[in-house]
Amino acid sequence: MAIRTFRMISSLQAVQGSTGIMVSSARISGVGEALRQGQLSVRQLAEQFLKRIADAEGQIHAWAAVDASGALQEAQRLDEEAQRGHWRGPLHGIPIGIKDIIDVFDLPTGCGSQRWANSYARQDAPIVRQLRQAGAVILGKTVTTPYAYLDPPPTCNPWQTERTPGGSSSGSAAAVAAGMVPLALGSQTGGSVIRPAAYCGIWALKPTFGQLSTRGILPLAPSLDHVGLMAGHLEDLQILWSALRPAPMGIPPLLESPGRLLLTLPEYLQDPRLEPVMHRAFKQWQQQLEQAGWQWLETPLPIPLVEIRRHHAVILAVEAAAFHHGRWQRHPDDYPPKITQLIRDGLNHSAWSYHEARQHLRQARREIDAWLLRAGGWLALPATPGTPPPRDTTGDPAFQSPWSYLGLPVVTFPIAWTSDGLPLAVQLIGPRWQEEALLSLAQQLSQTVPCPPRRLPV
Amino acid sequence: MAIRTFRMISSLQAVQGSTGIMVSSARISGVGEALRQGQLSVRQLAEQFLKRIADAEGQIHAWAAVDASGALQEAQRLDEEAQRGHWRGPLHGIPIGIKDIIDVFDLPTGCGSQRWANSYARQDAPIVRQLRQAGAVILGKTVTTPYAYLDPPPTCNPWQTERTPGGSSSGSAAAVAAGMVPLALGSQTGGSVIRPAAYCGIWALKPTFGQLSTRGILPLAPSLDHVGLMAGHLEDLQILWSALRPAPMGIPPLLESPGRLLLTLPEYLQDPRLEPVMHRAFKQWQQQLEQAGWQWLETPLPIPLVEIRRHHAVILAVEAAAFHHGRWQRHPDDYPPKITQLIRDGLNHSAWSYHEARQHLRQARREIDAWLLRAGGWLALPATPGTPPPRDTTGDPAFQSPWSYLGLPVVTFPIAWTSDGLPLAVQLIGPRWQEEALLSLAQQLSQTVPCPPRRLPV
Numbered sequence: 001m002a003i004r005t006f007r008m009i010s011s012l013q014a015v016q017g018s019t020g021i022m023v024s025s026a027r028i029s030g031v032g033e034a035l036r037q038g039q040l041s042v043r044q045l046a047e048q049f050l051k052r053i054a055d056a057e058g059q060i061h062a063w064a065a066v067d068a069s070g071a072l073q074e075a076q077r078l079d080e081e082a083q084r085g086h087w088r089g090p091l092h093g094i095p096i097g098i099k100d101i102i103d104v105f106d107l108p109t110g111c112g113s114q115r116w117a118n119s120y121a122r123q124d125a126p127i128v129r130q131l132r133q134a135g136a137v138i139l140g141k142t143v144t145t146p147y148a149y150l151d152p153p154p155t156c157n158p159w160q161t162e163r164t165p166g167g168s169s170s171g172s173a174a175a176v177a178a179g180m181v182p183l184a185l186g187s188q189t190g191g192s193v194i195r196p197a198a199y200c201g202i203w204a205l206k207p208t209f210g211q212l213s214t215r216g217i218l219p220l221a222p223s224l225d226h227v228g229l230m231a232g233h234l235e236d237l238q239i240l241w242s243a244l245r246p247a248p249m250g251i252p253p254l255l256e257s258p259g260r261l262l263l264t265l266p267e268y269l270q271d272p273r274l275e276p277v278m279h280r281a282f283k284q285w286q287q288q289l290e291q292a293g294w295q296w297l298e299t300p301l302p303i304p305l306v307e308i309r310r311h312h313a314v315i316l317a318v319e320a321a322a323f324h325h326g327r328w329q330r331h332p333d334d335y336p337p338k339i340t341q342l343i344r345d346g347l348n349h350s351a352w353s354y355h356e357a358r359q360h361l362r363q364a365r366r367e368i369d370a371w372l373l374r375a376g377g378w379l380a381l382p383a384t385p386g387t388p389p390p391r392d393t394t395g396d397p398a399f400q401s402p403w404s405y406l407g408l409p410v411v412t413f414p415i416a417w418t419s420d421g422l423p424l425a426v427q428l429i430g431p432r433w434q435e436e437a438l439l440s441l442a443q444q445l446s447q448t449v450p451c452p453p454r455r456l457p458v
Numbered sequence: 459m460a461i462r463t464f465r466m467i468s469s470l471q472a473v474q475g476s477t478g479i480m481v482s483s484a485r486i487s488g489v490g491e492a493l494r495q496g497q498l499s500v501r502q503l504a505e506q507f508l509k510r511i512a513d514a515e516g517q518i519h520a521w522a523a524v525d526a527s528g529a530l531q532e533a534q535r536l537d538e539e540a541q542r543g544h545w546r547g548p549l550h551g552i553p554i555g556i557k558d559i560i561d562v563f564d565l566p567t568g569c570g571s572q573r574w575a576n577s578y579a580r581q582d583a584p585i586v587r588q589l590r591q592a593g594a595v596i597l598g599k600t601v602t603t604p605y606a607y608l609d610p611p612p613t614c615n616p617w618q619t620e621r622t623p624g625g626s627s628s629g630s631a632a633a634v635a636a637g638m639v640p641l642a643l644g645s646q647t648g649g650s651v652i653r654p655a656a657y658c659g660i661w662a663l664k665p666t667f668g669q670l671s672t673r674g675i676l677p678l679a680p681s682l683d684h685v686g687l688m689a690g691h692l693e694d695l696q697i698l699w700s701a702l703r704p705a706p707m708g709i710p711p712l713l714e715s716p717g718r719l720l721l722t723l724p725e726y727l728q729d730p731r732l733e734p735v736m737h738r739a740f741k742q743w744q745q746q747l748e749q750a751g752w753q754w755l756e757t758p759l760p761i762p763l764v765e766i767r768r769h770h771a772v773i774l775a776v777e778a779a780a781f782h783h784g785r786w787q788r789h790p791d792d793y794p795p796k797i798t799q800l801i802r803d804g805l806n807h808s809a810w811s812y813h814e815a816r817q818h819l820r821q822a823r824r825e826i827d828a829w830l831l832r833a834g835g836w837l838a839l840p841a842t843p844g845t846p847p848p849r850d851t852t853g854d855p856a857f858q859s860p861w862s863y864l865g866l867p868v869v870t871f872p873i874a875w876t877s878d879g880l881p882l883a884v885q886l887i888g889p890r891w892q893e894e895a896l897l898s899l900a901q902q903l904s905q906t907v908p909c910p911p912r913r914l915p916v
Contacts, residue, residue, distance in 0.1 A: 070788070106785050109580070118576040122567070122676060218580060327564050330528065 028094050028182055028236040035082070035093050042082070042093030043075040046137050049095045053139070053180045059161055061154040062175035064100040064110050066140035071095065074137050088135035090239045096131060097175045097184040100141040101148050101218035102227075104128050107138075111218045112146035112153065112168075115334050125216025127185065127227055127244060134243040139181050142171030147324065148187060148220045150394055151336035157199060157388050158457040159421055166196030166384075167394030169228065173200040176230050179456045183240050186228040189220040189316060191400025193228025194412045194427055198383035199395060201414045201423030201454065203237045204230045205439065208432045209365075209407025212244055221319035223361060224312070224404050234413065234446060238439050245435065260294045261377035267305045268381045269298070273396065275386025281416040281424045282382050288449040302371045303364050305402055311357035311364075312405040313345075318354045321346025361405065365432075368406045372431045378441055379429035383412045387422040400427070409435045411442045414451045421454070486552050486640055486694040493540070493551050500540070500551030501533040504595050507553045511597070511638045517619055519612040520633035522558040522568050524598035529553065532595050546593035548697045554589060555633045555642040557626075558599040559606050559676035560685075562586050565596075569676045570604035570611065570626075573792050583674025585643065585685055585702060592701040597639055600629030605782065606645060606678045608852055609794035615657060615846050616915040617879055624654030624842075625852030627686065631658040634688050637914045641698050644686040647678040647774060649858025651686025652870045652885055656841035657853060659872045659881030659912065661695045662688045663897065666890050667823075667865030670702055679777035681819060682770070682862050692871065692904060696897055703893065718752045719835035725763045726839045727756070731854065733844030739874040739882045740840050746907040760829045761822050763860055769815035769822075770863040771803075776812045779804025819863065823890075826864045830889045836899055837887035841870045845880040858885070867893045869900045872909045879912070 034040040050068050057063055078093045098104050101111045103121035105128075110117045124132065131138070145153045145168040155170040157163040158178040165174040169186025173196035176184050186193040188206050197204030205228065212227040219225055229244070231237040268274070269282070286296055301308075321343045328335050328343050335343070372379075384399055403410045409430050414423040428445070430438035492498040508526050515521055536551045556562050559569045561579035563586075568575045582590065589596070603611045603626040613628040615621040616636040623632040627644025631654035634642050644651040646664050655662030663686065670685040677683055687702070689695040726732070727740070744754055759766075779801045786793050786801050793801070830837075842857055861868045867888050872881040886903070888896035 106788065108577075111580075116578055116580070119566075119578045119580070120574055122569075122574070122577070330564065 027233045028090065028231075028239050031182075032090050032092070032094070036087060041075075042078045042137065043072060045093060046071050046075040046095055046139070049139060049181055052178075053175075056158075056178050056180060060156050060158055060174050060178050060180070062142055062165075062171040062178065062180060063097070064141040064143050064171065065107055067107055067138065068140075070106070071137050071139050078135055078137065088133075089243070091131070091243045092135035094136055094183060094239075095139045095181050096136045096240075097139055097142040097172055097181040098128060099148075099169050099172050099184070099186045100144045101187060102128060102185060103216040104138055104141065107141055109218070110141065110144075111148070112144045112151075113334055115331060121216075123216060126213045128216070130244055131185075136183070136243070142169070142175050142184055142186075144168050145170060145394060146336050147320075147339050148189065148192060148218065149320070149339040149342055150397075151338045152391055152394055156391065159201065159423065160388075162390060163388040163422070164199065164391045164394050166199035166388060168192040169196050169230070170394065172230050173197050173202060173204075176200070176202045176232050177457065179232070182232055182236055184230045186230055187214075187217060187220075188226045188228045188400070188404055189224045190312070190404055191397035193226070193230065194383055194400040194403075194410055195395055195397060197230055198412050198414070198423065198425035198427070199388035201417075201425070202230055202232055203234055203413045204228055204411070205237055205241055205435065206403070206410045207241070207245070207435050208409045209404075211246060211409075211433070211435070219319070219323050221316045223315050223319060223358065226404060226407075234439070234443055237411075241435060241439065259376065261297060261375075262289065262294055262380045263297050263299055263375055263377040264380055265301055265305075266298055267301060268399065271385065271399075273385040273398070274382065277418055278382050278384070278386045278424055282426065285415045285426065285449055289445065292448045294445075294448070297375070297377060299375065301402075302367060307360065308364065308402045308405050309398065311360045312401050314349055314353050314357040315361065315405075317342050317346035318349050318357075319346070364405070365407050368408065369432055372408075378438070380445075381427050381429070383425040383427040387418055387424065403427070403429050408432060409438050411438050413442060413446055415449065416451060417454065485691045486548065486689075486697050489640075490548050490550070490552070494545060499533075500536045500595065501530060503551060504529050504533040504553055504597070507597060507639055510636075511633075514616075514636050514638060518614050518616055518632050518636050518638070520600055520623075520629040520636065520638060521555070522570075522599040522601050522629065523565055525565055525596065526598075528564070529595050529597050536593055536595065546591075547701070549589070549701045550593035552594055552641060552697075553597045553639050554594045554698075555597055555600040555630055555639040556586060557606075557630050557642070557644045558602045559645060560586060560643060561674040562596055562599065565599055567676070568599065568602075569606070570602045570609075571792055573789060579674075581674060584671045586674070588702055589643075594641070594701070600627070600633050600642055600644075602626050603628060603852060604794050605778075605797050606647065606650060606676065607778070607797040607800060608855075609796045610849055610852055614849065617659065617881065618846075620848060621846040621880070622657065622849045622852050624657035624846060626650040627654050627688070628852065630688050631655050631660060631662075634658070634660045634690050635915065637690070640690055640694055642688045644688055645672075645675060645678075646684045646686045646858070646862055647682045648770070648862055649853075649855035651684070651688065652841055652858040652861075652868055653853050653855060655688055656870050656872070656881065656883035656885070657846035659875070659883070660688055660690055661692055661871045662686055662869070663695055663699055663893065664861070664868045665699070665703070665893050666867045667862075669704060669867075669891070669893070677777070677781050679774045681773050681777060681816065684862060684865075692897070692901055695869075699893060699897065717834065719755060719833075720747065720752055720838045721755050721757055721833055721835040722838055723759055723763075724756055725759060726857065729843065729857075731843040731856070732840065735876055736840050736842070736844045736882055740884065743873045743884065743907055747903065750906045752903075752906075755833070755835060757833065759860075760825060765818065766822065766860045766863050767856065769818045770859050772807055772811050772815040773819065773863075775800050775804035776807050776815075777804070822863070823865050826866065827890055830866075836896070838903075839885050839887070841883040841885040845876055845882065861885070861887050866890060867896050869896050871900060871904055873907065874909060875912065
């Protein structure tokens with residue numbers, strides 16, 4: 001896939017030697033302080049990331065469109081604002097990448113489609129407007145799989161380029177992992193945020209269903225669609241979440257003092273798909289946490305996973321078909337095999353099976369809340385069955401999709417690296433609306449058992 | 459401008475001699491009966507209008523995109539539905555054209571922009587969804603002036619092709635007037651529905667501000683933007699309005715028995731721009747109605763028109779600039795002179811002048827309602843100062859824009875033809891939310907003083 005560059009290279013000629021600080025692997029919080037104190041300009045920061053994109057994109061293919069000139073103009077404006085003493089907050093001047101199913105004004109929303117490659121958005125999606133208001137600098141649109149489903153994208157995993165970065169937020173995860181951008185937006189209907197983040201060794205948050213607006217975003221299955229956030233570091237993820245989360249509604253944390261109890265599921269640990277390398281890493285992580293005083297309880301989910309996955313598949317197929325089938329019949333050439341099969345499946349389901357699935361979904365979301373509250377703990381699970389597979393797939397969403405179905409908030413982060421340098425990640429799942437508490441738990445766990453840091457790939 | 463045809467011609471080869479009924483100048487109500495009784499199929503009806511487009515478009519240039527294959531497929535589905543006994547109502551199978559700033563799924567929303575010419579809409583605008591649900595068959599997108607402002611479009615007036623059809627809903631009005639489609643959607647921020655309808659000799663309704671959703675439509679100035687409806691005949695306009703109007707909220711008609719009082723404004727009749735030919739036609743129309751028992755009262759508007767037009771210009775410029783200025787700075791080549799000047803003006807206005815205009819707008823909308831109620835009548839005015847000017851302008855919106863500003867419903871229809879075959883039209887203005895009563899008044903007046911019918915132009 002050829003990257004569209006929007007005059008990127010010409011704008012980047014000025015970058016050479018603009019500043020000595022190498023920011024690609026730095027934390028936003030540190031960079032933010034440098035920006036605020038005038039040691040670094042927003043423009044220099046944007047230039048550094050654009051240079052990193054120019055250097056690494058040829059191997060990674062994480063970007064559907066890079067808006068170098070727009071980003072540099074915005075950076076200039078934000079520098080001028082800062083000089084006038086107006087500081088928008090911790091996202092002021094921080095570059096971000098936006099998954100290419102989310103509308104960004106005056107950039108195409110390609111959605112992995114050939115026909116939509118020049119479909120310029122005429123409005124920002126509300127979530128993009130929030131980012132701009134918080135001072136973020138949009139570097140461009142990151143590669144999505146076609147229509148955010150499972151057909152493989154051109155993007156490579158930065159740690160081993162013949163492997164998948166996961167999907168469908170492939171470009172967002174790969175761009176963050178490769179240090180091309182510190183933050184990115186993705187979306188998840190099955191496992192499209194958590195899986196690529198886990199495969200790329202970065203942090204991600206899929207908030208509670210309904211927490212962030214999905215307006216201005218291509219739907220896959222509206223009953224399951226979530227916006228997701230990605231970052232290289234937990235602190236950066238927290239900053240991004242703080243900028244986007246709805247105003248607190250005064251909902252008290254369900255697990256005010258959840259103690260130090262972690263729940264895990266036999267359905268995950270005994271799943272035949274679980275690879276030995278992941279099993280070992282997870283067990284070791286469990287033990288280290290236990291030694292640090294955390295308690296573990298292995299308990300089955302109150303709702304059979306097989307039911308959840310079956311109903312998830314029905315809702316996904318039916319709603320995707322409802323959105324896409326007319327266009328698919330008209331432009332079959334614009335639909336690769338997996339989304340084609342999904343639409344066919346959706347058209348073949350009976351209304352009854354969809355009705356049943358929707359009823360199950362509603363009830364399951366209520367039941368799981370009560371169960372988590374009674375259990376008094378947080379779920380901790382392997383984020384994926386193992387390491388990223390080769391690039392002819394985006395990997396199996398089976399380990400992530402139940403939490404999209406239940407609509408619970410999920411955080412993923414790496415806990416170990418394989419001997420050949422691939423990340424292994426866990427996911428934490430918390431009660432509905434408890435994103436802050438979940439991020440704070442993730443912080444405790446990752447500080448208790450730190451994952452060894454890696455240098456930038458590529 | 460080259461018309462994009464979407465395989466139109468190949469689909470039309472089958473049309474020849476498919477039915478003997480010539481429908482281009484027929485009323486929907488009559489056609490609907492023929493469809494319902496199986497004398498005509500929806501597909502044949504669509505084919506006839508597509509054939510008319512193929513024959514006349516080379517002279518009129520009313521279409522930004524014609525979706526012949528999509529329309530014929532939809533017609534087929536609606537025929538099958540009808541055969542199963544499912545009849546959606548009076549719009550079942552009726553072709554319609556949609557102004558090219560309104561999103562129609564899988565067709566580009568070009569907005570008169572070069573860069574947006576391939577910007578495929580990923581959702582129907584809600585108003586388009588309503589049309590589909592009512593059974594309308596979308597033939598394609600009609601030409602708009604660039605961004606629905608005053609820069610001339612490629613479209614010609616069907617009655618004299620060297621004259622303007624008016625703007626910005628140029629293609630919608632010209633297509634209906636030329637018998638290419640019985641119905642069309644337009645939009646009006648100043649006079650963009652009423653002016654082109656009047657210049658093209660057709661019927662149009664600009665409903666009360668806020669009655670129809672403008673979601674999924676390119677904004678020009680959201681405080682003033684309206685969706686508008688166009689048709690060749692009053693009955694067709696009524697059918698279209700019935701399909702789109704919000705569910706009645708039980709608001710009683712303000713003018714339950716308005717009697718037979720018509721109000722007119724000295725500001726219009728003494729306006730130096732009023733052409734003698736229009737002045738004569740309007741006076742004659744007044745006299746004929748008077749002879750039929752209608753009373754006339756010439757009374758000034760309670761709010762000075764000069765104030766209304768000044769504040770209208772401020773709101774229009776400021777809101778257009780707010781939407782467009784970033785894109786205009788980036789792509790100045792995509793903005794022709796008049797919209798460029800509008801954006802410049804908008805950027806130069808003070809916040810105070812905008813605030814003042816918005817306050818005036820709110821108060822004026824309240825005051826005019828009370829005034830109309832006290833006056834107990836309906837406003838009847840020339841729709842335009844005169845006949846359509848040459849094509850280097852879309853005409854002066856000064857006679858239509860006050861009613862966009864005040865947000866009152868307006869109906870326009872022709873009352874006479876000049877000796878060289880150009881239409882002269884009036885506009886009726888009624889109290890807020892009283893579209894049905896206004897259409898009913900228009901029916902009485904047009905039956906009392908009928909406008910001589912014309913054969914199809916071109």
